[in-house]
Amino acid sequence: MNSFSFSRKFNDSHFFSEHSKLMSLKSKLESQGLNDLVRTNPNSLGLSFPNHLLTHHVSELELSSYDPNPKGSEATRLAIWESVQKKGGHGSPHDLILTSSTSEAISFILKMLTNPGDEILVPAPGYPLFESIAALENVRVIEYPLVEHQLGDWQYSLDSIQERYSTKTKLVVFVSPSNPTGSILQANEWRNICQWSKQTKIPLLVDEVFADYFFSKYESQYFYPQQSEFLSFVINGISKSLALPQWKLAWIHVQGEETLKQKAISSLELIADTYLSVNSTIQKLLPNLLRWSPLVQNQIRNRLSRNLFFLEELFGEDTNWKIHITKAGWHLCIEHLGSLYTHSEDLCIEILKKTKVFCHPGEWYSFPKDRMVMVLSLLVPEEEFQSGMRELKSFFK
Numbered sequence: 001m002n003s004f005s006f007s008r009k010f011n012d013s014h015f016f017s018e019h020s021k022l023m024s025l026k027s028k029l030e031s032q033g034l035n036d037l038v039r040t041n042p043n044s045l046g047l048s049f050p051n052h053l054l055t056h057h058v059s060e061l062e063l064s065s066y067d068p069n070p071k072g073s074e075a076t077r078l079a080i081w082e083s084v085q086k087k088g089g090h091g092s093p094h095d096l097i098l099t100s101s102t103s104e105a106i107s108f109i110l111k112m113l114t115n116p117g118d119e120i121l122v123p124a125p126g127y128p129l130f131e132s133i134a135a136l137e138n139v140r141v142i143e144y145p146l147v148e149h150q151l152g153d154w155q156y157s158l159d160s161i162q163e164r165y166s167t168k169t170k171l172v173v174f175v176s177p178s179n180p181t182g183s184i185l186q187a188n189e190w191r192n193i194c195q196w197s198k199q200t201k202i203p204l205l206v207d208e209v210f211a212d213y214f215f216s217k218y219e220s221q222y223f224y225p226q227q228s229e230f231l232s233f234v235i236n237g238i239s240k241s242l243a244l245p246q247w248k249l250a251w252i253h254v255q256g257e258e259t260l261k262q263k264a265i266s267s268l269e270l271i272a273d274t275y276l277s278v279n280s281t282i283q284k285l286l287p288n289l290l291r292w293s294p295l296v297q298n299q300i301r302n303r304l305s306r307n308l309f310f311l312e313e314l315f316g317e318d319t320n321w322k323i324h325i326t327k328a329g330w331h332l333c334i335e336h337l338g339s340l341y342t343h344s345e346d347l348c349i350e351i352l353k354k355t356k357v358f359c360h361p362g363e364w365y366s367f368p369k370d371r372m373v374m375v376l377s378l379l380v381p382e383e384e385f386q387s388g389m390r391e392l393k394s395f396f397k
Helices: 021-032 051-059 074-087 102-113 129-136 158-164 187-200 216-221 258-275 280-315 344-355 382-395
Strands: 096-099 119-124 140-145 147-150 153-155 169-175 204-207 231-237 250-256 321-323 331-336 372-377
Touching: 021 344, 051 280, 074 096, 074 250, 074 280, 096 102, 096 258, 102 129, 102 169, 102 204, 102 231, 102 250, 102 258, 119 129, 129 140, 140 158, 158 187, 187 204, 187 231, 231 258, 250 258, 280 321, 280 331, 280 382, 344 372, 344 382
Parallel strands: 119 140, 119 169, 169 204, 204 231
Antiparallel strands: 096 250, 147 153, 231 250, 321 331, 331 372
């Protein structure tokens, strides 16, 4: 008789990062009060979409009807498309597929492009979410390194991608702006990558969820990642752009050579029709909510800028510290130079024990373990952020 077992994928350690020593210690100490410097939920940090506006717009809706469209309602896609056009995107609302989250968008794309055992390339350092999503689709993640042109300045490079791809590669992923490095794609590098994509027949995926949060000195470097040579996907959503993670809406912009593009759209539509996961209420609400995006984004940008300014003032003249260059996004990486610790997680454990300040170790994001990189959220309220950073600095005295 066969014995019962769960899928082997759930034996993989990346599904259980909460069992790490650092997370176990955090759980034990939370009742004593911690200063968590990696929080990014805007709703719990005083940066919510105004509730009275939500209430007003919901009250105007007729909510009892349901007319599902696998791609998403036409009115919603048209409203999203207007914002895409303002950023420089080309095409039409018909090139959009709505999903409940960017994670689901990635999952849909992997369902369409890959078979078990195939590989995707993802940037490193980077956010570890892709590994979990890929594992659930029975796909293997291969990391390609961002190039550190100078200490703390991470950039995308076609050479890095070319060194990692193989006959099993089915997709190359970019996160621009990147989490947590704040790196961005450069327009000239993107053109070279698109030509390479056409030659190798490997599609591209650009995650743009932090694209509305460039720091002012780098705003001119933004461009919309357009592609017509082969096949690419740009994903975004309202979790970051409207500070509405609880409303669960994202989209895929399908681009490329017309025949391939239409095949991809019809395939994604079939997948979306199977799940019909996007709530109809948020689809009806979105055209009105998008009008308030400047209000929401400006308050978030102000918080990000003030925290970054404080950090630069606190550490700017201290040669023991390096603030990594961040051009956009909600996160920042800082690095202590010449530390006696050999693993960044061990360092974060000691910081938490002695200061009650919680930060993420760089090794969780594929920084080398022996570099004392700590990942922080710039979204934390200023008073808490400043207090935590002073404690962090004093830890090394």
